[in-house]
Amino acid sequence: MQDNWDPDWQSTSSSKVAYIVEKLKALQEANSKVHCPPDGNNNSLHTENLLSEITDSKGSVQVHDFKMSTKTHDTNLEKVLVFSQFLEHIHVIEQQLAIAGIKYAGMYSPMHASNKMKSLAMFQHDPSYTVLLMDGSAALGLDLSFVTHVFLMEPIWDRSMEEQVVSRAHRMGATRPIHVETLAMRGTIEEQMLEFLQDADECRRFLKEEAGKSEPTGARTQRSLHDFAESNYLSHLSFVRTNSKM
Numbered sequence: 001m002q003d004n005w006d007p008d009w010q011s012t013s014s015s016k017v018a019y020i021v022e023k024l025k026a027l028q029e030a031n032s033k034v035h036c037p038p039d040g041n042n043n044s045l046h047t048e049n050l051l052s053e054i055t056d057s058k059g060s061v062q063v064h065d066f067k068m069s070t071k072t073h074d075t076n077l078e079k080v081l082v083f084s085q086f087l088e089h090i091h092v093i094e095q096q097l098a099i100a101g102i103k104y105a106g107m108y109s110p111m112h113a114s115n116k117m118k119s120l121a122m123f124q125h126d127p128s129y130t131v132l133l134m135d136g137s138a139a140l141g142l143d144l145s146f147v148t149h150v151f152l153m154e155p156i157w158d159r160s161m162e163e164q165v166v167s168r169a170h171r172m173g174a175t176r177p178i179h180v181e182t183l184a185m186r187g188t189i190e191e192q193m194l195e196f197l198q199d200a201d202e203c204r205r206f207l208k209e210e211a212g213k214s215e216p217t218g219a220r221t222q223r224s225l226h227d228f229a230e231s232n233y234l235s236h237l238s239f240v241r242t243n244s245k246m
Contacts, residue, residue, distance in 0.1 A: 107138035
């Protein structure tokens, strides 16, 4: 009989997350110097009113009543978008942000659409919320032109996905510089992936080969970090060294 194993993987130590937390602490400190409301309850009341406008009496989301506008918040505040393709990574970040006392909102699968909109409202209109954690399911159709920093927690193999994420902040309404950072671990497949993506000729050749590939349904294949590892890195290994000692 095998015992159940339930490790506390969310407490995993990550140099990436540690880096993000330190960055966010500095940005949160900068926000505290810019925005010092005389009555903190006003922010909470304003956010609650916005949330009530987003959801009707039956609890269904009313997107047409919720228009994002950069004029409804302090444009001097630092707002940060943190993107990851992996839910496990997002959960690790969430725990470390909670420990550090950094308020955050989340927009990722499998959250309901109404909860995503509520998170977005808090992130935009509540000055105490500095961070929005997001995955690919929330990358389309959002106007986050008030965001000042974008952190990609891992290289994104699908260039169109990366462009969608960054373009959420880099839109026509943006009035401030937008800082974008892609985090990659040195000495890992992530570093090789970044080098590959920066080699335009090699990247075009590979993408041309992949263009003809599709799922059985005919849909375009979604490329991920794991796809890159399988097709580009592991293919170059001529052998696998094993330890014969038992």
